[in-house]
Amino acid sequence: MALLTSVLVRGINNLSDVRYCAGMGADYLTFRLDPALPGAVTPELVQELSGWVAGVELIGEFGAMPAEQINALARQCGLHAVLLHGLRTAEEMAELALPAWLLVGWVPDMLPEDVDRRFQLLAPHVAGFVFAELPPQPLTEAQLTRLTEQARSYPIWLAPGFAPGTVRQLLDAVQPRGLVLEGGDEIRPGVRDFSEMETVFEELEID
Secondary structure, eight states: OOBSSEEEEEOOOSHHHHHHHHHTTOOEEEEEOOTTSTTOOOHHHHHHHHTTOOSOEEEEEESSOOHHHHHHHHHHHTOSEEEESSOOOHHHHHTOSSOEEEEEOOOTTSOHHHHHHHHHHHGGGOSEEEESOOOSSSOOHHHHHHHHHHHHHSOEEEOSOOOTTOHHHHHHHHOOSEEEEEOOOOSBTTBOOOHHHHHHHHHHBOO
């Protein structure tokens, strides 16, 4: 299915999500491979699930795990990139064998120039900035302006939380690199409620 923008689905932990998201046109699937992260999965599970799909890039999520261990897990699982949950030095980033994306938070009380400074410092070492969450909807005019300015300068991925029926409007206004959705747990093996995720995919589908 052709979509208006790229979609990254985080926190994959079951076959239902893998097959559904790939079939709906998602470009990236992330797996929390760092045991220190909530909802972590094993490398063996990632290898098993990735064997069911093709044409989707696999990303591992990591916290403070050393680069050497990240690189080893990346090779074992056939990852295409990593998503880091915390800031690292330029030297530490250079030790990573794969492109690194960075999970960033929305800081409502941070001055715009300080936000820009943070992005400027990290941009040479980061393949994409993934927002962990957005402020409550609807966005204020100032918030929308700041997001738009950031998306024009950096590879920004917008987090889940957009109000139903507003996805296309948000894309038109901000023009981010892509959208981020959250995976979920199966009700029981092979059974999963995709109603919330389906709503977003339907809005993204090219007519």
